[in-house]
Amino acid sequence: MNPATPSQAAAPPAHAAEKYEATVMFTIGFAFLPVAVLAPVQIWVLALAGTIAIMGLRLWHRAPVLPLWSPLAILFAVLISWGAVTWFWTIAPERTVYTSLRLVLVAISLVVLIDAASALNQHNRRRFDIWLITGTGVGLLLTAAMILTNGEFASWIGMHLQRGHELDRLNRTGGVIAILVWPVALVIAHMFGRWVAAAVIALAALAVFALAPSTPILAFISGAAAFSVAWISPVWGKRLLLVAFAVSVVVIPFQDQIVPLARDFLIANIDAPNSEVHRFVIWQFASEQIMNRPLFGWGLDTSRAIPGAEQQLFLFQLGEEKATTGQALPLHPHNALIQIWLELGVIGMLIAGMLFILVVTSIPSVPGNRAGPAILIAAIASAFAIAQLSFGIWQGWWLSTLGLFAVIVVAAAPNDRPARPV
Numbered sequence: 001m002n003p004a005t006p007s008q009a010a011a012p013p014a015h016a017a018e019k020y021e022a023t024v025m026f027t028i029g030f031a032f033l034p035v036a037v038l039a040p041v042q043i044w045v046l047a048l049a050g051t052i053a054i055m056g057l058r059l060w061h062r063a064p065v066l067p068l069w070s071p072l073a074i075l076f077a078v079l080i081s082w083g084a085v086t087w088f089w090t091i092a093p094e095r096t097v098y099t100s101l102r103l104v105l106v107a108i109s110l111v112v113l114i115d116a117a118s119a120l121n122q123h124n125r126r127r128f129d130i131w132l133i134t135g136t137g138v139g140l141l142l143t144a145a146m147i148l149t150n151g152e153f154a155s156w157i158g159m160h161l162q163r164g165h166e167l168d169r170l171n172r173t174g175g176v177i178a179i180l181v182w183p184v185a186l187v188i189a190h191m192f193g194r195w196v197a198a199a200v201i202a203l204a205a206l207a208v209f210a211l212a213p214s215t216p217i218l219a220f221i222s223g224a225a226a227f228s229v230a231w232i233s234p235v236w237g238k239r240l241l242l243v244a245f246a247v248s249v250v251v252i253p254f255q256d257q258i259v260p261l262a263r264d265f266l267i268a269n270i271d272a273p274n275s276e277v278h279r280f281v282i283w284q285f286a287s288e289q290i291m292n293r294p295l296f297g298w299g300l301d302t303s304r305a306i307p308g309a310e311q312q313l314f315l316f317q318l319g320e321e322k323a324t325t326g327q328a329l330p331l332h333p334h335n336a337l338i339q340i341w342l343e344l345g346v347i348g349m350l351i352a353g354m355l356f357i358l359v360v361t362s363i364p365s366v367p368g369n370r371a372g373p374a375i376l377i378a379a380i381a382s383a384f385a386i387a388q389l390s391f392g393i394w395q396g397w398w399l400s401t402l403g404l405f406a407v408i409v410v411a412a413a414p415n416d417r418p419a420r421p422v
Contacts, residue, residue, distance in 0.1 A: 021116050022124040024053045025411050028113070029132035032404055033139025033180060037146070040172035044106075044400040051109040054116050066108065067115045071358055076107035079351045083300035083344060090299025091306070099301035099394050106396065110403040117411035128411045129187045136184045140207060143173060147210045174208050174216030175386045176401060181205075182223060182379035183409050189371060219385040226381035230374035234365055237377040241360050241384070248337050248388060249349060255280075255287040267316055277315045278326040279334055279389070285313065286333040290342050297345035301394050303332045306342070332392035339393050359406075364413075376409065 028050050035046050058065045067073060080103045083096070090096040120128060181204035189197035208216045230237025251258060259280045266273040266280075289298070289306050298306060309329035317323040333339045341349045363376045383402060391398045 018119070018121075018124075020057050021054055022120060022127070024050050024057075025113075025116060025120060025124070025128055025407075026131040028404065029128050029408060029411065030135030030138075032132075032408065033136050033176065034142060036176040036180075036401070037139050037142040037170070037173050040176065040401075041397045043176075043404065044396040047109045047113065047400040047404055048105065051112045054112055066112060070111065070115075072114070073107070073111045075351065075355050075358060076103075076111070079348070079355070080104055080107060082348055082351060086297060086299040086344060089296060090302055092299060092302040092304075095302060095305070096300045102394070102396055103399075106399045106403060109400070110406065113403070113407040114410050117407045120411055125411065125413070129191065132184060132187060132408060132412060133191075136180065140177075140203065143170070143177070143207050143211070146170060147207070170211050171216065171390075172397070174211040175219060175390065177204050178208050178216045178219040178223065178382045178386070179379055179401075179405055180408070181220075182227070182375045182382065183405075183412055186372060186375040187412050194371070215386055215390045218389065219382040222385040223378040223382035227374050227378035230377040231370050234363070234370065234373035234377070237374060238360050238363060241377060241380055242357065244381070244384065245337075245353065245356050249341075249353070252283075252287050252338055252341060253291065255284040259284040263316060267318070274315065274324060274326070277324075281313050281315055281326060282329055282333055283335055283338055285309075285328045286335070286338050286342050289329075290338070293345065294341075295345045295347070297341065297343045297348060300343050302343055303329060303339055303392070332394075334390055334392075336387035336393040379405070379409070 028046060031046055032043075035043055055065050057063075080100060083103060084100045087093060087096045087100075181201055185197040185201050188200050205220055208220050226237060226240060229240050262280045263277050266276045270276060285308070286303070286306075289308075303309070306329055309327070311328045312325040313328050315324045315326050333342060337349070337352070340352050344351075359380065363373050363380075366372055383405065387393060387398075387402075393399075
């Protein structure tokens, strides 16, 4: 046997890359919720840093850096390519180019991190679960501190002082908790039992309700309802998700008929329903613009540049009071599917539909295990509710949140197979 050369002797052993990649995943699992509490807009930094670390490790150990032929990678490539193609007719070329590049970074991060998560062996998955639970506990404690001090803690670390009951800046945090609680509860159920998991879900529910913004509350309720259906039948739970997606698409062209009914209902049941009615009016305006360019859309990330977006539209009028108005389209439609159809047309909607179907059908059906599929279905339902009611779908922090949630689910899932060879 020939003696090893100096370079060979200095090279780290093959299993070192696996060890260091696992450490990156532990860090992501621990830091996810604390970052979402202290600086939710910076969640993308956590995803990007993790991706750079893993790609660097793989280059150092001469391992494949980026899996290119997974169904997820292919669909992301198709979506990004179509978004880039809309540059030829977009009404906001700079935004289209900028967002296309952002989507490339998000897609690379998601594919790399999911590949690293799926490569964890069973021992490292259990360690990941411990780090995830610990980080989630820290995040919930930070959330409780902000609630109890009514913003004074946030001011102390350099954030804006919140006044009144609603901690509006924590709207993003509430959304993350409403999604993350489900996979964390599943991990806790496996380690400590269902009653402990139920207690964690209840604690997260209290945090979400204490934060007060309505979208995370509705998301949590949607997740709980989906969990109930999926607990009875995982198959019907998946069908519920697919039906919700299909219905959300089908109703878009009929906003002219839906909005007057919704306005009357909200006025009759809510005091000063400004934001609620405004949301429906935004959807109505956006759906009208969709019908002007239904096939190809207005161009990727062009919502804020849509003609007439800055005009003030009538919302409602109570008695002799002055009529309440609101901007037709502030920044984005606050509805993921409306935004996708508005900007990318029917073709973009079809690609988004394929991505959603891929996510739903990838939920495993394990004989004798109702909790696992039900938890994942609940988490997807919560995320879908938030996407349909709140943030712009191309926002970097929101895409990173959804991506890291998928990474956490994959990393925490039991896997008896050996880790991927490095």
